[in-house]
Structure formats: C-alpha cells, structure tokens
Amino acid sequence: MARLAKTAYTEHPWIIRRLAPDFDVEDVWAFRTPGAGPDDFPAMLAAMRAFGAVTQQRGPVRFLFAVRWKLGALLGWDDPAAGTGGRVASLRDRLPEDLRATRPDLADDDTPMEPVYETDTESAGELANRTVHTVMHLGWAPGADGDHELRMTVLVKPNGWFGRLYMAAIAPFRHLVVYPALTRRWELAWLRRDDVPTGQGGGDR
Known part of the structure; x- marks a missing residue:
C-alpha cells in the first residue's frame, strides 16, 4: 500500500469527479496488484468481494467497527432518516442515463456502502449518516512499475462542525489500523483471484 498525492485523483478523468465535485478528497491510496493488466479490474472486484470484505476483518479492525456501530446505534448517528434518501440525496440521482444500469447486484454483500455505479475501470459506493456523507471510489490505473494497480479514494462531505x-478524530484509526488491514486483505485477495467461485462478484453492466 502507498499513500498517493491527491493529484492522483484530481488529475485523472474519473467519472466520480464529475458526479461529486462538491466532496472533499480525504485519502488516496494505491494497492499492489502484481502482474495486473488493464482488463483485470472486474477480477479484482470479484476477489475483494470473495476474500476482502470489511466484515471479514478480524482483531482490532473488527473491534473498531463494532464499537462504531454500537455508538451509532446509541447516539442515533445511523438512523435511516440521516442516510441517503433522507438527510442527503444519493449520488445515484446524479448519474447520467448510460450509468444508471451499472449498479452491481450486491444484495448478499455485507459492506455498509451502498453501490452507486460500476464500470470496467471504476466502482463507487456511498454511505451517509449524521456525521458525514462519504464515497469510497475504487479505480484501476497504470502504476509506476508498468502493472495496473487498484486505487482507493475516500471522498467526504462532513455534516457541519460535528x-x-x-x-479528524477517526483519522488516526483509519491510517494506523483500518487501511493497513484492508491492504493485507485486498492484496491477498488479488493473489487469490483464481480461487473466486464461479459467478461470484459480477455486477449488472
């Protein structure tokens, strides 16, 4: 995993840049995918869904997420009225017609992110609550070593001063605990991509 400059996102013609110009770029990271080619993004996504889901994390990451969801339940942060379609409109409302049918069918997926769209080189999911409206964007781009690599950009629109x-409070946990754990899962998922069960991980394109 390598942390990238924000220009790695802002200087690339990602679709999400046109959809979410009012969101701030919080983090940009690259993940190692040795031997990856330009057409391997669907295989990477399928491997991540099979072997790298957030809820498959163990130890400190699982504990942090459990604490966060417990606090959210107690304090009302995650009330449905504070989510997309409630406090904020979904980014899907901004999609052009040609992207409206690209939302992947993840009915059995256990990620808290709601899918927005998916193409052969990009995937975006969103989450909204009383603290923030956030987007996790995954993109496929050439890396410095000649292989293609997975890039993750976290975009945020905080809900006021709170x-x-x-x-700001969760930044150290993201950088020191969550992202390194995701890196281990996702980079291992790439290495195990040939083990993905047939038919798993596909989206509606």
Whole structure:
C-alpha cells in the first residue's frame, strides 16, 4: 500500500469527479496488484468481494467497527432518516442515463456502502449518516512499475462542525489500523483471484 498525492485523483478523468465535485478528497491510496493488466479490474472486484470484505476483518479492525456501530446505534448517528434518501440525496440521482444500469447486484454483500455505479475501470459506493456523507471510489490505473494497480479514494462531505470533528478524530484509526488491514486483505485477495467461485462478484453492466 502507498499513500498517493491527491493529484492522483484530481488529475485523472474519473467519472466520480464529475458526479461529486462538491466532496472533499480525504485519502488516496494505491494497492499492489502484481502482474495486473488493464482488463483485470472486474477480477479484482470479484476477489475483494470473495476474500476482502470489511466484515471479514478480524482483531482490532473488527473491534473498531463494532464499537462504531454500537455508538451509532446509541447516539442515533445511523438512523435511516440521516442516510441517503433522507438527510442527503444519493449520488445515484446524479448519474447520467448510460450509468444508471451499472449498479452491481450486491444484495448478499455485507459492506455498509451502498453501490452507486460500476464500470470496467471504476466502482463507487456511498454511505451517509449524521456525521458525514462519504464515497469510497475504487479505480484501476497504470502504476509506476508498468502493472495496473487498484486505487482507493475516500471522498467526504462532513455534516457541519460535528462531522469535521468526527473525521479528524477517526483519522488516526483509519491510517494506523483500518487501511493497513484492508491492504493485507485486498492484496491477498488479488493473489487469490483464481480461487473466486464461479459467478461470484459480477455486477449488472
């Protein structure tokens, strides 16, 4: 895993840039996918869904997520009225017609992110609550070593001063615990991509 400059996102013609110009770029990371070619993004996504889901994390990451969801339940942060379609409109409302049919069918997926769209080189999911409206964007781009690599960009729109304080408070946990754990899972998922069960991980394109 390598942390990238924000220009790795802002200088690339990602679709999400046109959809979410009012979101701030919080983090940009690259993940090692040795031997990856330009057409391997669907295989990477399928491997991540099979072997790298957030809820498959163990130890400190699982504990942090459990604490976060417990706090959210107690304090009402995750009330449905605070989510997409409630406090904020979904980014799907901004999709052009040609992207409206690209939302992947993840009915059995256990990620808290709601899918927005998916193409052969990009995938975006969103989550909204009383603290923030956030987007996790995954993109496929050439890396410095000639192989293609997975890039993750976290975009945020904090909900007022409380949302900004919340993002500042969780930054050390993201950088020191969550992202390194995701890296281990996702980079291992790439190495296990040939083990993905047939038919798993596909989206509606």
